[in-house]
Amino acid sequence: MNNKGLLVIISGPSGAGKGTVVSELIKNKSYALSTSITTRQAREGEIDGIHYFFRGTEEFKKMVEKNELLEYAEFCGNYYGTPMFYVEEQLQQGKNVILEIEVQGALQVKERYKEAILIFLTPPNISELRSRLENRATETLEKINMRMKRAREEIKLIDKYDYIVINKIVEEAVDSINKIVESEKMSAQRHIDLINTFLEGVE
Amino acid sequence: MNNKGLLVIISGPSGAGKGTVVSELIKNKSYALSTSITTRQAREGEIDGIHYFFRGTEEFKKMVEKNELLEYAEFCGNYYGTPMFYVEEQLQQGKNVILEIEVQGALQVKERYKEAILIFLTPPNISELRSRLENRATETLEKINMRMKRAREEIKLIDKYDYIVINKIVEEAVDSINKIVESEKMSAQRHIDLINTFLEGVE
Numbered sequence: 001m002n003n004k005g006l007l008v009i010i011s012g013p014s015g016a017g018k019g020t021v022v023s024e025l026i027k028n029k030s031y032a033l034s035t036s037i038t039t040r041q042a043r044e045g046e047i048d049g050i051h052y053f054f055r056g057t058e059e060f061k062k063m064v065e066k067n068e069l070l071e072y073a074e075f076c077g078n079y080y081g082t083p084m085f086y087v088e089e090q091l092q093q094g095k096n097v098i099l100e101i102e103v104q105g106a107l108q109v110k111e112r113y114k115e116a117i118l119i120f121l122t123p124p125n126i127s128e129l130r131s132r133l134e135n136r137a138t139e140t141l142e143k144i145n146m147r148m149k150r151a152r153e154e155i156k157l158i159d160k161y162d163y164i165v166i167n168k169i170v171e172e173a174v175d176s177i178n179k180i181v182e183s184e185k186m187s188a189q190r191h192i193d194l195i196n197t198f199l200e201g202v203e
Numbered sequence: 204m205n206n207k208g209l210l211v212i213i214s215g216p217s218g219a220g221k222g223t224v225v226s227e228l229i230k231n232k233s234y235a236l237s238t239s240i241t242t243r244q245a246r247e248g249e250i251d252g253i254h255y256f257f258r259g260t261e262e263f264k265k266m267v268e269k270n271e272l273l274e275y276a277e278f279c280g281n282y283y284g285t286p287m288f289y290v291e292e293q294l295q296q297g298k299n300v301i302l303e304i305e306v307q308g309a310l311q312v313k314e315r316y317k318e319a320i321l322i323f324l325t326p327p328n329i330s331e332l333r334s335r336l337e338n339r340a341t342e343t344l345e346k347i348n349m350r351m352k353r354a355r356e357e358i359k360l361i362d363k364y365d366y367i368v369i370n371k372i373v374e375e376a377v378d379s380i381n382k383i384v385e386s387e388k389m390s391a392q393r394h395i396d397l398i399n400t401f402l403e404g405v406e
Contacts, residue, residue, distance in 0.1 A: 120391065161391045176389060183386035186379060188323065188364045 005030075005091040006181055007113055009099045011106040012121035013151035015132040017167045021121060022100045024174045032095040035086055037063070040078035053083060071101070071108035082109065096181055103154040110160070117184055119177060120161040124168050208233075208294040209384055210316055212302045214309040215324035216354035218335040220370045224324060225303045227377045235298040238289055240266070243281035256286060274304070274311035285312065299384055306357040313363070320387055322380060323364040327371045 008031075010018055025031050037053040039060050048054050055063075060079045063069050072081030082099060090097045099109060099116075110118050123132060134144060158164065163180050167173040184190065211234075213221055228234050240256040242263050251257050258266075263282045266272050275284030285302060293300045302312060302319075313319050326335060337347060361367065366383050370376040387393065 159391060159395070163386070163389045164391050164394055165389055176385075179382045180386045180389060182379075183366070183383045186366045186368055186383060188362060188367050191367055192362070 003094045005032075005094050005096040006184055007087060007091065007097050007099065007109075007116040008177070008181060009101060009106045009109055009116050009118050010121055010177070011101055011103050011118070011154075011161075013123075013154050014147050015136075015151070016121045016123050017132075017170065017173070018100050018121050020170055021167060021173050021177070022098055024170060025098060025177060028178070030094075030096055032090045032097050034082055034090075034097050034099045036080050037069070037083045038078060038080045040080075053086070070099075070112050071105040073105060103157050107157065107160055115190070117163065117180065118161045119163045119165055119180065120158050121165050121167050121173065122155075122158075124166055206297045208235075208297050208299040209387055210290060210294065210300050210302065210312075210319040211380070211384060212304060212309045212312055212319050212321050213324055213380070214304055214306050214321070214357075214364075216326075216357050217350050218339075218354070219324045219326050220335075220373065220376070221303050221324050223373055224370060224376050224380070225301055227373060228301060228380060231381070233297075233299055235293045235300050237285055237293075237300050237302045239283050240272070240286045241281060241283045243283075256289070273302075273315050274308040276308060290316075306360050310360065310363055318393070320366065320383065321364045322366045322368055322383065323361050324368050324370050324376065325358075325361075327369055 010022060012018060022033070026033050035049065035051075035053060037055055037060065039055060039057045042048065042052070042054050046052065046054075057079065060072075060081065063081070063083065064072060068084050069081040070084055070087060072079060074080075082101070082105075087097050087099075099106075101109070106118055110116050139147075165173050165176045165180075213225060215221060225236070229236050238252065238254075238256060240258055240263065242258060242260045245251065245255070245257050249255065249257075260282065263275075263284065266284070266286065267275060271287050272284040273287055273290060275282060277283075285304070285308075290300050290302075302309075304312070309321055313321050342350075368376050368379045368383075
């Protein structure tokens with residue numbers, strides 16, 4: 001079979017538990033987390049190539065021009081993006097690359113890289129989402145309302161996704177994502193090479 | 204979530220081990236085997252509605268005209284077909300209906316019922332296929348050559364399938380099919396209703 005890894009995009013409203021699910025997933029050695037490139041200054045303890053690839057604004061803009069980023073965005077005056085080279089390198093090594101990213105970025109990536117699997121991770125229901133956000137002691141009410149508004153916008157894009165995983169119990173959500181990845185690896189579309197081998201074998 | 208079952212079509216060359224895989228699969232109570240309708244005489248011990256639905260040729264032809272069969276074929280002067288009513292009934296009860304069928308029939312069903320999952324079950328390689336057929340003491344060389352020719356024709360249609368499952372070890376093939384079914388149940392396309400509920404919830 002084709003041993004190239006899959007690009008797995010995990011997205012969904014904040015409060016859906018993406019961080020927890022992703023950190024569980026990558027305990028499995030067949031997964032690798034995508035590393036972003038940023039123009040912001042490295043903070044203490046942050047290592048280039050591990051936490052981020054730290055690059056200058058000029059270089060970043062050149063990568064954008066040359067189409068070398070799967071997606072990018074500006075945030076507080078700094079640029080952040082997903083470099084194609086790193087993702088491609090991991091995929092070639094047979095790793096499934098996980099990209100945890102907000103919805104707009106996820107759709108950008110899918111546009112650029114059609115083979116990516118888009119997974120929408122969601123809490124069991126919307127009231128649950130609010131209560132999860134409220135339980136984060138650090139959030140102000142204003143911030144919660146802002147996040148809820150954003151969640152509404154994001155959920156409207158749900159039909160652009162390939163899969164919906166309901167995160168009720170973390171272990172089950174992780175198990176579901178594993179099943180999706182294993183199932184996708186058996187997809188006929190991903191095995192044009194295998195099909196060709198078969199066809200040569202029977203001619 | 205949507206609790207309707209999925210129609211799972213298992214096809215592939217003879218010698219791929221379809222029968223063994225299917226009989227293992229249906230030990231799981233979430234699966235039901237599709238029952239065919241036929242115009243041939245019931246043999247001793249065959250029960251109407253269990254082994255087949257036995258119907259007259261007139262009635263069968265009417266069902267064809269009314270588009271009530273997912274597929275049908277003639278074999279040795281008798282008609283065989285897959286009645287929609289039975290499949291639909293099982294799906295509504297939440298059962299995943301398995302249809303073990305030859306390739307041409309499988310493609311007919313997919314044409315009629317787009318939501319069906321088409322799984323191509325194949326031996327690990329073509330030489331293996333020949334040796335499996337040769338190990339069936341009952342087969343003449345002529346029959347083996349005929350089956351190999353047919354396998355070649357069938358493999359040429361493999362790109363019409365959704366998934367390819369390589370049947371090296373039966374338990375693993377069964378496990379793979381289970382994963383495909385569970386994964387498909389999380390497909391966003393199958394959850395238009397869930398998406399609508401979400402959207403209503405956030406409006």
